[in-house]
Amino acid sequence: SQQGEEDPQALSIQEGENATMNCSYKTSINNLQWYRQNSGRGLVHLILIRSNEREKHSGRLRVTLDTSKKSSSLLITASRAADTASYFCATARNSGYSTLTFGKGTMLLVSP
């Protein structure tokens, strides 16, 4: 069954603005990851947040995790045209061998 569900499905903003994407999931997780996919290419890992963490930063990225609400958010600050891509959350259910379950993604368009 689909684990992660992102919203919005699509987001259009101007350069310099912040972009916020949300992800909800259904079952307990060990960690949640965010990936970026530029058009027609492979996915690039952005950030991993563990279930015992609430917030994590990496450059212009800020990820939060609320396990009580089974939700996460990805904030991109001061967006650039190069941030235009699809963003996916993915959940890992346990700490041992596990496969990731990907959400449906948010398509972000950043206009100059």
Added chain:
Amino acid sequence: SAVISQKPSRDICQRGTSLTIQCQVDSQVTMMFWYRQQPGQSLTLIATANQGSEATYESGFVIDKFPISRPNLTFSTLTVSNMSPEDSSIYLCSVGEGAISSGNSPLHFGNGTRLTVT
């Protein structure tokens, strides 16, 4: 992080034919993962390829349709057999970090194979 080379990058194939996709990693990894991404959709895991054993297929995917080889720790192939237009997708191979992939490690992806079946 691992560098993954996948080929072909794209192909247009006729119905009923088969296509083999190759995935080469620049380091040894225990598990390699094959995903399918249908147009405008998310990624769905097809199977996990372990070196020295049969691949493990996810629900809805069978070996006859998607045979996988894993001859060594740096290489794998996925064949899409007896293709139909419904098989038109991006196929992606991926690996975890380090020799053993776990749910705690990010995945690294190849650039994918865009397959169009006419």
